[in-house]
Amino acid sequence: MTFESSQELVITLKQEEKLKTSLTCNTSELQSDDEEEPSQKRTGDPSEPGSSLVNLADFDTPTPHMASSSMGHISATPQMSNKHCFRPTFKLGKTGTGPIPCSAAQLHILTLLENIKEQQTQLASAVNILAARLGTATPVAEMPHNISLPLATMPEVEEFEEWLKDSRNANSKQNMITALGAVGGQNTKQLTRNILQRLFSDSVAKTINWKGVNGKKCFREMLTRSLLIRAVRSNQSSTGAADTDVDSHAIRWFNLASDRGGGRKERARPKET
Numbered sequence: 001m002t003f004e005s006s007q008e009l010v011i012t013l014k015q016e017e018k019l020k021t022s023l024t025c026n027t028s029e030l031q032s033d034d035e036e037e038p039s040q041k042r043t044g045d046p047s048e049p050g051s052s053l054v055n056l057a058d059f060d061t062p063t064p065h066m067a068s069s070s071m072g073h074i075s076a077t078p079q080m081s082n083k084h085c086f087r088p089t090f091k092l093g094k095t096g097t098g099p100i101p102c103s104a105a106q107l108h109i110l111t112l113l114e115n116i117k118e119q120q121t122q123l124a125s126a127v128n129i130l131a132a133r134l135g136t137a138t139p140v141a142e143m144p145h146n147i148s149l150p151l152a153t154m155p156e157v158e159e160f161e162e163w164l165k166d167s168r169n170a171n172s173k174q175n176m177i178t179a180l181g182a183v184g185g186q187n188t189k190q191l192t193r194n195i196l197q198r199l200f201s202d203s204v205a206k207t208i209n210w211k212g213v214n215g216k217k218c219f220r221e222m223l224t225r226s227l228l229i230r231a232v233r234s235n236q237s238s239t240g241a242a243d244t245d246v247d248s249h250a251i252r253w254f255n256l257a258s259d260r261g262g263g264r265k266e267r268a269r270p271k272e273t
Helices: 003-044 064-075 104-134 154-165 167-181 188-199 223-233 243-255 257-268
Strands: 084-086 100-102
Touching: 084 104, 100 104, 154 167, 154 223, 167 188, 167 223, 188 223, 188 243, 223 243, 243 257
Parallel strands: none
Antiparallel strands: 084 100
């Protein structure tokens, strides 16, 4: 064997070894790829038994019917247990003071309401005691003893006017105003008429009118008019009454004086011929 042939043989052997080595590497790579592919299937596919991912299909998904039934059960009003019993202290109407079955929340509310009622009663009692101590009660005013009402004659009316002019009778006049205001009335109209009826008799009222025409006395210029207005305003129901309102009711009262005391029936009778 020549030297050249031996070199060629060595080269050929080396090439064969490289070929074997390359084939071996490719085979191992193919095997590793084949091994990785099942593992990827196991980790990526949740349907595989060995998969580590959670399979949502394994859980029971609630159907619309199940959801509505469960929501209906939740939203249903819970039945209140009547384990508690409330015994009212204050009697109201026909309810009485017997025990009342209720829940714990109702018992709490009813107890608070009774406490508020009790406190209100105590406060009202305290206010009454303080008012009595402070003397806030309005004293009952008395009419002057030297004045006789109602005025029955025109001389009495003139004498009363002179009495009102006298400044020494200021206190007595104030007492008269308070007493006349206490006569009472549902409104300014009724109060005005009640005071005038207390001051004048029907026979005297027939001789008085607003302007003093037809030989009658002029009420507009009388001091009794001012007394009347002050007496009306002293009553709580007419504290804001205007002068014109009182005057209009007084004018009407004097104009109807002839109809009171049977005057209208007397005029309605046929005159004897």
